[in-house]
Amino acid sequence: MLDSLNRYSSSSNNVVDFMVTTIPGLEDIVFEEAREKINVLDVIPRFGDVGGRVLLRVPRNQCDKVFTLRSIEHIIELVGTFKVGSDKNGLDQIYSGVYSFDIPLGSTFRVTCERVGSHKYTSIDVQRIAGQALVDKYGRRVNLKNPETIVRVDVAYDLCIVGLQKTRTSLRIRYPRMFQHYSALNPIIAYAMLRIAGVRSGDRVLDPFCGGGTIIIEAAQAWSGLELIGVDISPKSIEGAWMNAEAAGVRDKVNFIVGDARRLERVLSRGWRADKVVSNLPFGIRSGRLKVIPPMYTDFLKSVRQFLNEDSKVCLLTLHNSLLKSIAEDLGYKVIGSRWILQGGLKTWIMLLSP
Ligand SMILES: C[S@@+](CC[C@H](N)C(=O)[O-])C[C@H]1O[C@@H](n2cnc3c(N)ncnc32)[C@H](O)[C@@H]1O
Structure with missing residues (x-):
């Protein structure tokens, strides 16, 4: 297991950390499938103590294989994590935390946030403050509809997780459903x-x-x-x-x-x-x-x-x-x-x- 969640900086030259999302309750299936298809170096099921998230550390030359997994919905390449408070000061911490990372942005970007736990700010507040930090640091433009880069700034209880979302649409979409059953299974x-x-x-x-x-x-x-x-x-x-x-x-x-x-x-x-x-x-x-x-x-x-x-x-x-x-x-x-x-x-x- 990766030992420290607290502000560990992820991807080095040879390894990449991905936070992948799945259906809560199927984290072990992701782990098993990933181990079968990729030389996974480490794993944290329920990353950030949130069901439906798994952290996979993989060798850089095997990153493409993560996109072949059938048990996951989205892939987020981890940039880093830091501790964050639940009151309004949390937003200042998010601003400086996001500002401190080197984030390879395209010419336009959007911030998306998923927040789990109880905080005195909303996910919209997080998106706004993190977006401001990136505009201030890199001077890039925000494009909500069709950005070149999607930056994920998630808050899971007292942990802020920053990453680059690599999937535009969920990987659960395997083929165009010509017939939409009223109770179609994921x-x-x-x-x-x-x-x-x-x-x-x-x-x-x-x-x-x-x-x-x-x-x-x-x-x-x-x-x-x-x-x-x-x-x-x-x-x-x-x-x-x-x-x-x-x-x-x-x-x-x-x-x-x-x-x-x-x-x-x-x-x-x-x-x-x-x-x-x-x-x-x-x-x-x-x-x-x-x-x-x-x-x-x-x-x-x-x-x-x-x-x-x-x-x-x-x-x-x-x-x-x-x-x-x-x-x-x-x-x-x-x-x-x-x-x-x-x-x-x-x-x-x-x-x-x-x-
Ligand atoms: C929950 S849905 C299955 C959805 C399916 N997994 C999908 O992704 O499209 C249950 C299905 O059982 C069918 N069904 C209900 N009673 C049945 C029966 N006695 N024999 C066979 N099928 C039945 C319904 O027509 C419905 O399509």
């Missing part, structure tokens, strides 16, 4: 669930509530040699899933079928087996029909069982974790993992079952 969560399920080349992967196809398309893009089937009861969703697969360039690697996840025997061949079932279950909130959820979860888990091997894994995203756990256990499944994540402030659960 592909970062889809990727994390596939990893949690332990997907590997050669697996047969089933998403029985596939909607617009996010999980199946993510699997097709991130792994090779998978057999992929998505099922959804809505013909409109299945048509949309095909359109999305086309846009993602994986149409020939996937299969989408209209069908009922409670009666999978009607759509899947009798001897077929799924190594991994990965799915974002209906939450029953949008439809306002929470009472349909218990029988739906029960009938789905009963039906899917005949398509599982002894070693199969079932990874499900739900809002109703205790309900799912009790139904699964009653039906003889083992709950082998469970964690919560925050999706736009909503606590949802990823549960891993084995038959």
Whole structure:
């Protein structure tokens, strides 16, 4: 672990520190993926004590690889950090702290701030004062709409984190969604669930509530040699899933079928087996029909069982974790993992079952 957060100056000639953002609760997935793809020299999960942020120290010659990670949204190259107070004096500290760093600005810039914790100033105040420090020091112009450089000045409790934002749009946007499902999953969560399920080349992967196809398309893009089937009861969703697969360039690697996840025997061949079932279950909130959820979860888990091997894994995203756990256990499944994540402030659960 990097030992000191207090005003450690980051990138040297040979190493670069990146603060990357993800879904709170998936920090370990970022760490695992980064370690697999990059020679990560050090890591701080929950950087600045904030969920959804991870600090990765990487060799300079491997910086490009950070952009290939599928578990992250934004990449910020760290310039440095310093302690900051929570009262109005904090703004003076931000001015002098930002002023003291060497920041390679383009001809125009913008400051963006994300603030976590309780302070007597707002993120707008931080943007204004940090922007002023940069104008005073470098004499560059502010351009809010299309700046050459985006400077991040985040305040996390008593820590000010200064960096250069390297991503303009979130890396979760993998392809243009030709069909926008009303409850489309963030592909970062889809990727994390596939990893949690332990997907590997050669697996047969089933998403029985596939909607617009996010999980199946993510699997097709991130792994090779998978057999992929998505099922959804809505013909409109299945048509949309095909359109999305086309846009993602994986149409020939996937299969989408209209069908009922409670009666999978009607759509899947009798001897077929799924190594991994990965799915974002209906939450029953949008439809306002929470009472349909218990029988739906029960009938789905009963039906899917005949398509599982002894070693199969079932990874499900739900809002109703205790309900799912009790139904699964009653039906003889083992709950082998469970964690919560925050999706736009909503606590949802990823549960891993084995038959
Ligand atoms: C939470 S959404 C899935 C969204 C999907 N992960 C995506 O990113 O587009 C749940 C889906 O379950 C489907 N569904 C509801 N009841 C079903 C059933 N009995 N069998 C199959 N699909 C069903 C809905 O049509 C909806 O598309």
